[in-house]
Amino acid sequence: MDQVDSTIQNLIETNPIILFIKGSRTFPQCGFSVTVVKIFELMQIPYTTYNVLENEDVRQGIKSYSNWPTIPQVYINKEFIGGADIIIDLYQTGKLQERVEKVLAS
Template sequence: MTDVAARIDNAVKTNDVVLFMKGTPQFPMCGFSSQVVQILGYVGVPYSTVNVLEDQEIREGIKAYSNWPTIPQLYVKGEFIGGCDITREMFQAGELQALFEDKGIAVKQAS
């Protein structure tokens, strides 16, 4: 395993929820990353992020790690969930919230 793959693997396996994104949650640098940040904020789960714009090796390495060509990429308990479209579709169907609950990650209840 390369150093980059090991760093990615460590981030995926040591965080319950991690989002590889362009920018930061406070300043997303693409609309797709922004949408996933909004969804995660809405469901209220704690999550970590990796800004792929800060490290070109991570930016390319995450695509190879997941065999998925686009960013953002969401991982839950070490499992690759998908990018923006998949995350949004799961959220709209209630499947994302169910996934978090199934994995033991508390979701904020809608009031």
């Protein structure tokens, strides 16, 4: 495992809910990142963001780490959940809330 994978794995393991996004929580810099941040803000739950624009190695590395070609990427309880479209769908069906509640309860 190289340094980038180690960094990514550490971020995922130490943050129960982490969003790898373009920009920051307060200033997301692409429409998909804005959407995902808004959903998590609506849910009023603790989460962490990582700005991939600040580290090109992580920006590219997260794509191979998850085998998912786009950003944002959401991890809950060390599990890759998906990108914006999947998060929107899970939110609309109530399944995202179920996953989050399990994390917050543990």
